[in-house]
Amino acid sequence: MSCLILIGMMGAGKTTVGKELARRRKVRFADCDQEIIARTGVSIPTIFEIEGEEGFRRRETQMMDELSQEPDIVIATGGGVVTTPANRGLMRERGVVVYLDVPPAVLYERTRHDRNRPLLQVDNPRQRIEELYRQRDPLYREVAHLIVEGGRGNPGTMVRMIENGLQKLARQKPKSTPCEP
Ligand SMILES: Nc1ncnc2c1ncn2[C@@H]1O[C@H](COP(=O)(O)OP(=O)(O)O)[C@@H](O)[C@H]1O
Ligand SMILES: O=C(O)C1=C[C@@H](OP(=O)(O)O)[C@@H](O)[C@H](O)C1
Ligand SMILES: [Mg+2]
DSSP states (O other), rough: OOEEEEEEETTSHHHHHHHHHHHHOOOEEEEEEHHHHHHHHHHHHHHHHHHHHHHHHHHHHHHHHTTTSSEEEEEEETTTTTSSSHHHHHHHHHHHEEEEEHHHHHHHHHTOOOOSEEEEEEEEHHHHHHHHHHHHHHHHHHOOEEEOOSSSHHHHHHHHHHHHHHHHHHHHHHHOOOOOO
16 A cells, blocks of 8 residues: 555644554554654754754655655654645655544644643644644645544544545545546
């Protein structure tokens, strides 16, 4: 299979659901953020502090280019991956892209106690999430082959919804393109 790429906002469950999906499919799981941490030896907040968001985005693009060349892999992206145009083309071409669409109120509840997401360390994180959602939702939709509503079910339910969606997608896809006469 080609690589499977999970996209969506911070707190959508990409890391949690991606791990479980890979386990079920018996393929490697890679979290883009974790791979960057492993390579640099420092945390995401530290990268933002030293290199700014711009520096982080460069590392993210490099890592996505590498990971998306592996055929049997589930990749959990960081929520901002779609903000770099090159990533959007790369993901859509090389993988099957699944958007976990979760409402901002749920995203806020899931991320409010976490200090590891530099973009949410602001006075009003709830408002920030709403703004980011408004900006990014159209980009996620543009890139996704499959959209899964992820606000209600637990991670196991999400995995089943993704598997069902992928099966439907595979049935829709014509096996071969008919030749023009
Ligand atoms: N479907 C879900 N239902 C409830 N909690 C979830 C679900 N998916 C993820 N979480 C929780 O939400 C938080 C953020 O999940 P995470 O996988 O890190 O999201 P992402 O990688 O998309 O930012 C974690 O505490 C995780 O346990
Ligand atoms: O939305 C974003 O811009 C980011 C999301 C984070 O990943 P998660 O989506 O896994 O939280 C991480 O890549 C970084 O803090 C930036
Ligand atoms: Mg994550």
